[in-house]
Amino acid sequence: MPARDVVIIGAGAAGLMCAIEAGKRGRSVTLIEHSRAPAEKIRISGGGRCNFTNLHATPENFLSNNRHFAKSALKRYTQWDFIDWINGHGIAWHEKTLGQLFCDHSAKDIIAALLADLKQAGGELRLSTAVNTVSRQGEDYLLMLSDGSTLTCQSLVIASGGKSIPKMGATGFGYDIARQFGLDIIETRPGLVPLTFDPDTLTRFKPLAGVAVDGVACHGRTRFEEAMLFTHRGLSGPAILQISSYWREGEDIRVHIRPDLDLYTLLRDARQANGRQAVQTALAEHMPKRLAQMLVEEVGLTGNLADQSDKKLRAFADHLAAWPLTPTGSEGYRTAEVTLGGVDTDGLDSRTLQARDVPGLYFIGEVVDVTGWLGGYNFQWAWSSGWSAGQVV
Known part of the structure; x- marks a missing residue:
């Protein structure tokens, strides 16, 4: 032996x-x-x-x-x-x-x-x-x-x-x-893993599969500022993988889209320069067009920029700074890095x-x-x- x-x-x-x-x-x-x-x-x-x-x-x-x-x-x-x-x-x-x-x-x-x-x-x-x-x-x-x-x-x-x-x-x-x-x-x-969502949310996300954007993913006081990626199953990308290690089933995460920009000021200035422009058109100068369109539709902004008050633009920008999402799970050990x-x-x-x-x-x-x-x-x-x-x- x-x-x-x-x-x-x-x-x-x-x-x-x-x-x-x-x-x-x-x-x-x-x-x-x-x-x-x-x-x-x-x-x-x-x-x-x-x-x-x-x-x-x-x-x-x-x-x-x-x-x-x-x-x-x-x-x-x-x-x-x-x-x-x-x-x-x-x-x-x-x-x-x-x-x-x-x-x-x-x-x-x-x-x-x-x-x-x-x-x-x-x-x-x-x-x-x-x-x-x-x-x-x-x-x-x-x-x-x-x-x-x-x-x-x-x-x-x-x-x-x-x-x-x-x-x-x-x-x-x-x-x-x-x-x-x-x-x-x-x-x-599973840790460092993509997050998945319910069928209704996935229906909204479906046109965005493959779209990436800079953002901050937050859970409580924990936050990671890196890229995020929409997939046909939900959300991935470094910021989401990082926050997945802190998230637990039943809890929300919050996403800040383009944290490097003051979107309220940008939209207000765009309204002054060209009020006939659609909100999603102005927003699409700062993020993928498909994402801009979905976000505008999600909060129910209708009409052009000229139709939006400062209060509505502020509320919209605040929404993009703390977009609440509730994952239903993750992709599991199959794709988890750790x-x-x-x-x-x-x-x-x-x-x-x-x-x-x-x-x-x-x-x-x-x-x-x-x-x-x-x-x-x-x-x-x-x-x-x-x-x-x-x-x-």
Whole structure:
């Protein structure tokens, strides 16, 4: 029965980082991945160029039942540390909006560098191999694998991710292991996901499918100012994906269309310049024509600009600054970029990611109840948590 110091289940960003760090410390490491290829989320991220971190990553960019939990790992291994790693491997990169960093060429450059580091650190990678059962054997762990073989290890690291994008093999495996060993699970749900609406709202949205506009999506005091996209199912785009992590079923969101403009003043000036102009025509100078027409129809503005009083124009502009919408749901894990919730951080040590009451058992990455904003934050949590566990497993 082969014995290893460390077995890591899940060869994604967190698992690979942990395996490399543990191997560098002289630990014998086996990394087990049930898919045919490692790091598939890295490969598809950012349109194939991997949004690998964010310049502005801080603990405030993460959701968790314990908002302080991520501080230790994020402080010990920062975005600047990972940028140094990227530069050390000669991977060219660039910054897009809001501090998002992407590979110039391909996400495969990062995967190749991680696998090269894993090999150099002496780590073993076993693909197309599932873990059937996990049990304790004295102070060690015994794993029964899908190929009929067994493994024992002193340290077992769960880096199996969440439920998002099941077509890539995502499962609730990590949560099952956590429950087996007595850890609690914070309710899981799709995060960074498009929102869906009732049939009546979709009928209004249907002519807008494919239309994008700059806006602010709000839920309570939380707000994100980025692009929004109308789809045949509802709303998507960065602003909507961001707010989806805060929204819960039955709640409203509010949308501010073109927050960069004083639409009241623009419409009032347009009325003075050409009162015979239709309201939607004037509005269409500042947003897509189809959207302008729907918004005018929604509030019931009839007639030309000359027919609108200052009070009506003000009320219309205020409506566009806080357009109330009630999603009925989301597109679910099928399109969700991340899974909210996960292994309760109350049961984990924030510095080592080890289960407090189960020596030698660790949880890192997305399986933990730590979820970042859109824009490279979740990869940074993977690097930080994987690195932190790798120092001690």
